[in-house]
Amino acid sequence: MKIFSYSFYARHTTIVARELLGALLIRSHNGVLHGGIITETEAYTNDEPACHAFKGQTERNGALFGAVGHAYVYFIYGKHFCLNAVAHDKAQHAAGGVLIRALHPVIGIEHMLQKRGVKGLKKLISGPGTLAQALSIDRSHNGIDLTTGQELYIAQGVTVPDADVKITPRIGLSQAKDLLRRYVVAKIPDLPESL
DNA sequence: GCTTTGATGCACT
């Protein structure tokens, strides 16, 4: 298990969003591991209006301006939490992050099904809000370090070839809709034996 | 204080 270190996140946000596809997002909760392969990400940088950090630093988005390799978790639409990995090249952006939108469930599937209250894998982790619910992620995880291998971390998983990556506009935005910054795995690679 | 609106999910067509 190779956990990504700060240098992985200290690159342009769009590069990190692409490289996170196929990686393992792991949550350790009550001594039980949950997680899976990252299949969908979106890149946000503070130079475009769709990014929470566009208008400058506030109490809510402060984590986006902090050290890379940390988590940015926010509450949205009165119901949902969304998880981002803070990632940007400081030479180019003051702030930026990668929204992790979906996983292919691998570890602790039974626990995640129970927490979500659904039966099929299809709806288990189908969007950012359901991802947070399946992994028991909430505001208390805002700003935590993703490189320590403790509560929440991201590790090297499988390699996704460029031919299996779809790049599309981001979802649910009212601004900068046309920017191609969403990265989706079209075909889930076979899992290596080591998992 | 008060108003607007949102990086969504789900039910429904």
Add this chain to the structure above:
DNA sequence: GTGCATCAAAGCG
């Protein structure tokens, strides 16, 4: 594909 519930944060006064 469309409609809408729901509330915290941000911006304004």
